[in-house]
Amino acid sequence: MDASVDADPRDEPAPFWTVVGLTTLSAVAVIALSRVAGASNWKFLLLGPIALVVYEVVVHEVWWKRWWGAIPGAAVGAAVYFEGAQALADLVGRAWAEPVAYVAAWAAFAAVFCLASRWPAASPGSRPG
Numbered sequence: 001m002d003a004s005v006d007a008d009p010r011d012e013p014a015p016f017w018t019v020v021g022l023t024t025l026s027a028v029a030v031i032a033l034s035r036v037a038g039a040s041n042w043k044f045l046l047l048g049p050i051a052l053v054v055y056e057v058v059v060h061e062v063w064w065k066r067w068w069g070a071i072p073g074a075a076v077g078a079a080v081y082f083e084g085a086q087a088l089a090d091l092v093g094r095a096w097a098e099p100v101a102y103v104a105a106w107a108a109f110a111a112v113f114c115l116a117s118r119w120p121a122a123s124p125g126s127r128p129g
Contacts, residue, residue: 013066013114013117013118014066014113014114014117015114016111016114016115019110019113019114020107020110020111020114022110023049023106023107023109023110024103024106024107024110026049026051026106027049027102027103027105027106027107028103030045030049031045031099031102031103035099045102049106049109049110066116066117067113067117068116069112069113069114069115069116069117070109070113072112072116073108073109073110073111073112073113073116074109076108076109076112077105077106077108077109077112078105080101080104080105080108081101081102081104081105082101084097084100084101084104084105085097085098085101088100088101
């Protein structure tokens with residue numbers, strides 16, 4: 001039997017460079033828009049990258065056992081943001097530290113999410129439905 005017929009596309013991991021790149025660009029765009037609009041509201045700052053991750057899950061049908069990586073990704077992203085903002089504030093000032101830490105945090109979130117999407121791969125007996 002042909003292995004490509006039995007392969008479940010939901011077992012494919014999230015495309016690393018695409019997801020990390022798009023999430024990072026989305027975070028840059030959100031920061032730029034927030035600066036132009038003068039909005040520093042957390043709901044606004046979370047909108048772009050979260051929408052992109054949801055889009056990735058929906059479009060590529062990432063199986064629920066694959067997107068568990070959002071939890072450790074969020075923890076790593078939060079650590080990068082809060083620790084990075086503090087460290088960068090001493091080096092470049094608070095005005096630049098916040099946006100750089102924000103973008104770095106979303107890049108870290110996406111990287112952890114993509115790496116985690118590689119495990120666990122579904123075995124033939126564990127597919128839903």
